[in-house]
Amino acid sequence: MAKAAGYDLDSLCAQLNTTSLSGGSSENKDKLTQLPQRRSDSSSELDPELPPAQPANPLSLFTPEQIAAMTPEQLAKVLEKLEQDQVEEETEELKAFGYELFAGEPTSFEPNLNIPVPASYVIGPGDTFEIQLFGKTSQQLNLSVDRNGQLSLGELGPISVAGLTFEEARQLLKSRFKQQMIGVEASITLGELRSIQVFVLGEAYRPGSYTVSSMSTITNALFVSGGINHIGSLRKIQLKRQGKVVTQLDLYDLLLRGDTRDDERLLPGDVIYIPPVGTTVAVDGAVTRPAIYELLNETSVKQVVAMAGGLKPTAYRLEAQITRIDDNGFTTSLAVSDPAQSTVKVKTGDQLSVQERVDVKRGVVKLRGHVYRPKSVAWQRGMRVSDLVPSLDVLKSLPQLSSAILVRERLPLRTLSIETVNLAKVLQNKGSQSDKVLEPQDELIVLGFTEEREENLADLIEALEKQAYAGQSAKIASVSGLVRFPGIYPLGENMTARELIELAGGLAESAYGLNAEVTRISMQDPEQTEVEHHFIDLTKTDSRFVLQSRDVLNVRQRPEYREFATVEVKGEVKFPGIYRIKKGETLKDLMTRVGGFTDFAHIEASLFTRSELKEREEKQLRQLREKLKADIANSQLEQSNVGKNTNLSSLEQLSENLDSTEALGRLVIDMKSVLSGKSEDVILKDGDSLVVPAFRQEVSVVGEVQYPTSHLYDPYLNFEEYIERSGGETDKADDERIYIVKADGSVVLPYKSGWVNAIGVEIEPGDTIVVPLDVNATNDLALWTQVSQIIYQLALGAAAITRL
Structure with a gap:
């Protein structure tokens, strides 16, 4: 399908090889083939020629039309190639050792010209002499060597110094002054030094001709030229003078040993030649400096390991592995014993891998869990559990002595088996049958009566699940x-x-x-x-x-x-307090236990609350608050839209009162009827509370009256007369919905009681007369119906609170 649509799948796959899924340009890839490198995260910053990072989705390399034209087999082939490249990209590759010394753009790296000029420095045209004459004559001379290699000394005539060392020239000049200027001494130093031209050729980063200081050495010139590219040799850098090799510099001497003896000073016209890299061997794994190394005189594994800085302390020293391409082009492996001392010969392209030692302790027994100091100790024949736990001092507080867990490896499959150990018996009778003999790799897990038990067992449970089949x-x-x-x-x-x-x-x-x-x-x-x-x-x-x-x-x-249930009794009883109750115990039974009422008890006003009722009321109050606030907001919006100006202050005040109201969970009971057997007895539950207040002589009037207050009880007054004593009703009062909250919490509606004369409703001490708000006169919205229900709930709550 892809080919029929005009796409060359092989070309598309080849495109993957040159795309930076695996990083770098095609030119760089050719170099990496000859000398592999580990890629650095900062490589794209150092080399502006590198392409930008590719998108995370590899299929974005193709257009939708190209993907649609592929058969399932072709698409699978592409995805397989992409996955392979992605794995190679994620694989950390080795760097070639030493090349990071010249990373980045060329730098001048000029020699330090403030140090004394060495006596062996060769004088040439352009060098400046600073001559201080003193004695019979005092004079300061600054003389430069001309193109003929001579210094002009005025009356003393010219003198040839080119080609002489600084020491030779200095002695020659002193001798001339001494012979021709009697009584004059000379102090001779070199001033500004000349520049020279040298050539850096071969596998330099930027080969060419460079002007450097006459004090420069081979390494100075290398830095000026940008260093050595990735196919150049670091170990056979040649300094040629007049067609002959003067010296050969091995940068490994500088990098590994700090040896600069072969870093010769340059002369005009010198040529620094960098040949291609020679034999290379990769060293990876548990060595100090994993890298790709160029070999010069090194031939054995131990020399290569030494070049890599030696083995790490965590290295597996008994064996390493060489991966090698044989003469037939196949990859083979070769085991090497004791790589740090091995004389096995290495070949170009070899990869030496030194494994880390396995972090598993053998020949030990372990103690962990509910102990102060978990430990691993060397196993010894005849060792017992008591050797790991010699006393209780080893264990944390609250240990479970009856059942510790002994984990043991079973050979030959090394599966785990479990035994339990009674540490109490072990400590009481060491060496007994309970004090089990330990075997290598045994692990004793001590449990405690704490929450860390699950954590102590997690690894063991996971291991047991993994070994199942x-x-x-x-x-x-x-x-x-x-x-x-x-x-x-x-x-x-x-x-x-x-x-x-x-x-x-x-x-x-x-x-x-x-x-x-x-x-x-x-x-x-x-x-x-x-x-x-x-x-x-x-x-x-x-x-x-x-x-x-x-x-x-x-x-x-x-x-x-069931756990002990409790109820609390407060107020005017003979023995108030918290009482534990049994299942099925009743309120009448409880009153017998508390010794009955005192002489001052207001029995009718007894307040009985229940926890589950309180939770239910709290939920209802939350719902009412949310509903009320939403309705107030909707009402305000409607008034704004239609231009009304209805006063909502009363409703907002009720909303605030509702926010401050707490649920009580009151269960209305007729205490006298319950105790006399006329009403059904109340079965007590955990958390119930009974409050018996002292006798009250007042009657309260609340709601829409001129002066809400409490009045001294008068048996000859009816509810309307009590309202008149509070100043009468306000304009907002609803006189048809007046109700009375009795001392026991029950509610009486005088005008709906069915009595012939509602005004004759008996008012008793502790009662509360509630005059509600006339919501119908305020607004005809459905909102106000809800408000009236809220007012009713608030009145009940207020009456109940008053009884406390």
């Missing part, structure tokens, strides 16, 4: 229900239900200790899986019901068990 479940079991620490535990060989319960910290206080239930998945039939339930008698010490992998042991709660 098809047809063989992991050696773990679960404990649920009323044990101290439910969870997943390692399953020991022939472990019973009682042992697993002990491992889980034992039974909880509320556990049913007679039997437990084991749920088991049976896979005996290869065609199906069955679930079995077994009840285990926990009272029989000889019970040998052996648990199997993945069993779930469930310990049930004791029948009719």
Whole structure:
């Protein structure tokens, strides 16, 4: 399909090879083929010619039309190539050693001209002499060597110094002054030095002719030219003078040993020639400097390892591996014993890999878990558990002594097996059968009665799950229900239900200790899986019901068990306080226990609250608050749209009152009827509260009256007369919906009570008369109906609070 659409798939795949999925230009790739390098994250910054990073999705290299034209096989081929390139890109490659010395653009790296000129410096045209004459004559001379190599000394005549060393020229000049100027001494130094022209050729970063200081050496010239490119040799840099090789510089001497003896000073016309790189060997792994090294006189593995800085302390010193391409072009591997001392010969293109030592301790026994100092100690024949735990001082507080876990490797497959150890018996009788003999690689895990138990067992549970295989479940079991620490535990060989319960910290206080239930998945039939339930008698010490992998042991709660429930009694009773109650106990029973009421008790005003009712009221109050605020906002918006100016201040005030109202969870009861048996008794629950207030002589009037207050009880007054004593109703009052909250919390609506004379409703001490807001006169919106319900709830809450 792709070819039919005019696309050359082979060309597209070839495009991948030259795209920076694997980084760099094609030119750089040719170089990397000859001398592989590890890519640096900053390479794109150092080399502006590198292409920008490619998008994360490799298919973005193709157009949608190209992708659509591919067959599934062709697309798979492209994706395979892309994945291969991505893996190669992510693989960290080795750098060639030493080339980072010249990384970046060329630099002058001029020699230090402030140091004394060495006596061996060769004088040439352009050099300047500074001559200080003193004695019979005092004079300062600054003389330059002319193109003929001479210094003009005035009356003393010219003198040839070119080609002489500085020391030779200095002695010659002193001799001339001494002979021809009697009584005059001369101090001779070199001033400004000449520049010389040298050539840097071969595999230089920028080969060519360069002007440098006459004090420059080979390395100075290399820096000026940008250094050596990645196919140039660092070890056979030649200094040629008049067609002959004067010296050969090995930069490894400078880099590895700081030896500059062969870094010769340059003369005019010198040629620095950099030949191509020679034999290279890659060294990777646990060596000090993993890199690709150029060989000169090194021929053996130990010399290459020494060049790489030697082995790391973490290296596996007994063996290394050489990867080599044989004469037939196939890759082969060669094992090398003791690479630091091996005389095995290396060849160009070899890759020497030194492995890290395995971070696994052998021949040791370990202690961890609920201990102060986890440790690994060398195993010795005859070592026992008591050698790891000699006393309780080793353990943290609250250790579980009855069941520690001993993890042991079973040969030849090195699978893990589990045993339990009773540390209490071990410490009481060291050397006994309970004090198990340890084997190499044993691990003792001490558990504690703390929350870190799951963390201490996590690695072991994971290891047991990993060693499971098809047809063989992991050696773990679960404990649920009323044990101290439910969870997943390692399953020991022939472990019973009682042992697993002990491992889980034992039974909880509320556990049913007679039997437990084991749920088991049976896979005996290869065609199906069955679930079995077994009840285990926990009272029989000889019970040998052996648990199997993945069993779930469930310990049930004791029948009719409940923790102590409490109720609180306050106020005018003989013995107020907090009382524990049993299941089914009633309010009448409780009043007997508290000794009855005092002489000052207002029995009718008793306040009985319940926790679950309070939670329910809190939820209702939250919903009412949200509804009220939303309706107020909607009403304000409607008034703005239609130009009305209805006063919402009353409703907003009610909203604020509702926000400050707390739920009580009151259960209205007729205490006298309950105690006399005329009303059904109240079954008590945990968290119930009874408040018996002192007798009250007042009647309260609240709501839309001129002066809400409380009045001294008068048996001859009705509710309207109490309202008149509070100044009468306001203009906003709804006189048809007046109601009375009795002292016991019940509500009476006088005009709906069915009595012939509503005004004759009996008002009693502790009652509250509520005059509600006339919401219909304020606004005909449905909002106000909701507000009236809120007012009703608030009035009930206010009346209840007043009774406290």
